[in-house]
Amino acid sequence: MKKRAILLLAMMLIVVAALAACSGNSGGNSGAGQGDNSGTGSGGDSGNTGKNAGGDSSGSNSAGEADDGGGAAKDKAFTIRAGAWFIDERGHQVAFKKAVEEGYKKLYPNATIQWDITLGSTYFDKLKAQFASDTAPDVTFYQTLDYAKAGNLMDLSGEPWVSRMNEAAKKDPTLSYEGKLFGAPGAGNIGGGIWFNKDLFDKLGIQPPKTVQEFLDACEKIKADGKTPIALGFKDLWTANMFLMNWLQSYTFPTDADYGMKLYDGTVAFDDAVIQKVYQxxxxMKGKGYFNKNALSIDWPQSAQLFASGEAAMIVQGPWMPSANAENIEKGGYDKFQIGFFPFMDEGGKSSLTFASGTGLGINAKTKLVQESKDLVALMLSPEVMAPWLEGEGGLPMFTDVNVKFADPVMDTVKQYLDGGLTLPYGLTAFMPTSSANAMVDVLTKVVSGVKFNPADLKSAQDAMAKDKAAVVLPQF
Structure with missing residues (x-):
């Protein structure tokens, strides 16, 4: 009897185990139910490779085409992290987050998006450290191919949205490395330029300058009228980088298409006469008082306030400036004015603009939420989410099915400059390590502080190139 009871008990345990196995695979993908589907972990299930998280990990499903057979996976609770450095409290950024969160709830009702936001350039140091410690967000915006080169990003070449990318997106050097696509394009952006108060320019009889001398003459007229010619917010060093590199771009590439490569291979030195001209x-301009006195102690939002209030006539910023300025005017109760745009130039009137996304949207190669991450990226790239965000950013579409209607006529001016001048998918910084660019910015801020420009100060940028040249990931063309 005792042996028989033990035998019956063993048989019952086998049946229970079989039933549990069947239950664990019901509603899931065949052969994909190997991990725990409870979803209790904040970053995904331990031991879950992502294959059982809402569909096949090949990425064949877009956000709107998730596998209906994965009902249990769709209902599971999890937290997915999304990282960025630019999603702040401006209206269109708040609306972007809300649209993404609401859209994702339709796909994964019990999911939570945790936004990992650190405003400004410090985000990139943080992201690098996160990748090194395996704590990076599941989905993240990024700016350089360093992450792809280091193996931090997932190959997204086979994703459905790739076929929607336009020609500019396909040439974007931020996205592709060694024949593979590691990121989706964000806003199609000019790399920066000079935005001006058109009403003030009209009052003073100033036309958008085409040469350096015309630019300096405009500054003198503005100063004589009691206004600050150009508002700088160099406490945010990325604005100093934008100012410097945009001006250098118009001095170099229109005359020598290979200037960047010459700087990289040492044919041209960092104290080259052309580079010196911009610093001079x-x-x-510093000597003549064309900058605000607190240029080094205020950030870009504060400099934007100077511009919106009418205290400053010009500001060097990216394509988000029109919408940011309109919002600042409304919140500050300032007099409205029409904003204008022109690019930096050289003495002869040559100019060049960068046009690319400059921002990739990638997926952590080690994420445990593979399909969930792909669905989140696809949602962010959908026309209904991207179009209003692009309008707020002042960005041009990088996808053929995304249409943006800009209310501000200045965007037509921007398009005219893009169509009529030299437009490149990369800037001068694409050919130097970050340390060299930082050294050049240090020299710029030194001059803006009132220290006379000394070409010998550029040696630090040359030394940084010699030391960190191996870190440069050249444009893949």
Whole structure:
């Protein structure tokens, strides 16, 4: 009897185990139910490779085409992290987050998006450290191919949205490395330029300058009228980088298409006469009082306030400036004015603009939420989410099915400059390590502080190139 009871008990345990196995696979993908589907972990299930998280990990499903057979996976609770450095409290950024969160709830009702936001350039140091410690967000915006080169990003070449990318997106150097696509394009952006108060320019009889001398003459007229010619917010060093590199781009590439490569291979030095000219112009402008006195102690939002209030006539910023300015005017109760745009130039009137996304949207190669991450990226790239965000950013579409209607006529001016001048998918920084660019910015801020420009100061940028050249990931063309 005792042996028989033990035998019956063993048989019952086998049946229970079989039933549990069947239950665990019901509603899931065949052969994909190997991990725990409870979803109690904040970053995904331990031991879950992502294959059982809402569909096949091949990425064949877009956000709107998730596998209906994965009902249990769709209902599971999890937290997915999304990282960025630019999603702040501006209206269109708040609306973007809300649209993404609401859209994702339709796909995964019990999911939570945790936004990992650190405003400004410090985000990139943080992201690098997170990748090194395996704590990076599941989905993240990024700016350089360093992450792809280091193996931090997932190959997204086979994703459905790739076929929607336009020609500019396909040439974007931020996205592709060694023949593979590691990121989706964000807003199609000019790399920066000079935005001006058109009403003030009209009052003073100033036309958008085409040469450096016309630019300096405009500054003198503005100063004589009691206004600050250009508002700088160099406490945010990325604005100093934008100012410097945009001006250098118009001095170099229109005359020598290979200037960047020459800087990289050492044919051209960082104290080259062409580079010195830009610093000399800044020196002149500082001496004549064309910048706000607190240029080094205020950030870009504060400089934007100077512009919106009418205290400053010009500001060097990216394509988000029109919408940011309109919002600042409304919140500050300032007098409205029409904003205008022109690019930096050289003495002869040559100019160049960068046009690319400059921002990739990638997926952590080690995420445990593979399909969930792909669905989140696809949602962010959908026309209904991207179009209003692009309008707020002042960005041009990088997808053929995304249409943006800009209310501000200045965007037509931007398009005219893009169509009529030299437009490149990369800037000068694509050919130097970050340390060299930082060293050049240090020299710029030194001049803006009132120290006379000394070409010998550029040696630090040359030394940084010699030390960190191996870190440069050249444009893949």
């Amino acid at each position: 112009h800044v020196d002149t």
